[in-house]
Amino acid sequence: MEYKKQHFIPQSYLGSWCDSYIPEGYDKYVWMFNYNGEIVKRKNPKNIFYESDLYTIFDNEEKRILDIEHGLSGLEGKFALIRDNKLALKQDLTVEDKNYILAFVAAIHNRTAATREHLSRQWGQILDLGKLIKQEYENASSEKKKAIETIGSLNKGDDSFSLDDVEKFHNEPMQTLMVPRINAEFNCYTKMHMSILNTDDEVGFITSDDPCVWFDPESFKRPPMYRSVGLGNKKVEVTLPISPKQAIFISHTPLPLYISVNMQTLDSINRKTRFSADKYFIVNRNYKKDFWFKVIEPPSDII
Template sequence: MYKKQHWIPRCYLEAWCDSDIPDGYAPYVWLYSRDWNSSKKKAPENIFTENDMYTIKLENGERNLSIEHGLSGLETEFAKVIQNKVLRNQPLNLDERMILCAFVSATHERTPSKRDHLQNQWQKVQNKMEIIKKGFEQATPDQKNAMMQFGRATDGPSYSMDDVIRIAEHPLQEMMVPTIQAQTSILMRMNLTILHSISKARFLTSDNPCVFFDAEAKNRPLMYRGVGLGYETVEITLPVTPQHALLLSWRDIPQNVEFTRKKVESLNQRTWHYASEFVVSNSYLHKPEWIAEELGI
């Protein structure tokens, strides 16, 4: 039970189901490859899943589903806020803001691309620790004593080799929940804006829809070009329906902003650019001109 786990929630994708579905067909979204050379009509329940993606496998063979159940509860609350407040253009209370911020963070942290990035980073840490361990084993007694004294003087949290191996093997199970908790507290201090399309243009989503973007990152020195939440120019975007998207930023922007066709297409271009493999639409679309421009076709 609960073996097939979504990294993009079904309740989220259902907002992109085509409204013009023939009689007798199950609801579906339009799924486009990132180069837009292939398309499929797929039911939300059948896409963006992986077996036991968040399952914690215990030593006795049992499956701990606490992360999966926690995400499911968040998805339920998110759907309520979208239905009761966002679609009705109603102001959000503090709890509802927290739900949206937690959902934004979870959407950013739970994808295969995020898992692969974390695995790569922690594998590098493991490799360095193995080199240090080998050096320690080959060191003289005086060298070993000096290395041990340095280790005791180092501030901050420490990780054993077993800790690092465990994180490298299962980064989502080990890192996702505390990361979402810490990140949500920061997002709650940012300004939350709901973008509303006032034209026939519709927001796209993707298999990696929550985008952290900073137009000024390229202008900073190389070592500071990461997209961090501490930079005042950072923007976080997440489409939540074909007509609505969330924007989190440090700028003083009203809670609700109307988006013209040009602005919707600009955000769609960003969503497409950060997609891993697939883009999702609620209707059939011809290949946008900006895809050819970006790919140099």
């Protein structure tokens, strides 16, 4: 069936990590490590990180609507051209170029299987609560029902959801929530600053099945309930490796467009990429580094 196999990490993106020393007669491949680095396999990018109909919308007649898949594919193509023809050559970027890059970062962050599972769990909890409240109401006495009805809606705006809406968010988060989330994230990125980090190291940047990382180096200083990372945090850093030689870096700090990084910075970014992976990380050769697995504890007086 056409377009049934839908990649949540694009082949055009993963292709940058194909080993450059592939024996004659072999298909191109990347080195795919499991999360703990204990198992490694050679894999063609077309054969990993996909699911059937991940973004397909089915109408009431079970007709397949592929608008999201086609939209993502178009964005992938635009980004690949900019990456290969401008970023790799350290060329200046137009406003349109930057917007495509930021949109690609937002899309990668929101289109993965890990994000799908997170959203499904999140809305599943809300769904369970809604069902419980509904059951309590249906089983209540007429007097108690009247008391409940006098409360009215707690939502004074127009952005309210029915229980059916919540159930759809839980069952189909990619089809219902992904595009609005991409748009919202893109709008945040346009108010931040973007740089391209560069390295000449042979291994360079690694990537993963969930490669866009949000990191706030100041979060551990906040009380536990305020430690979640958001784009409004002034110290937040967003990284997305785009090849072994380059990674996108977005923050609230104005920096040059192209920045060369030392080995310490490269190791730090690779460590965060590996820790943020869902199940697998990708390297352009059969290589792993102990530092990528190192757990660094915050100062004891902060916890």
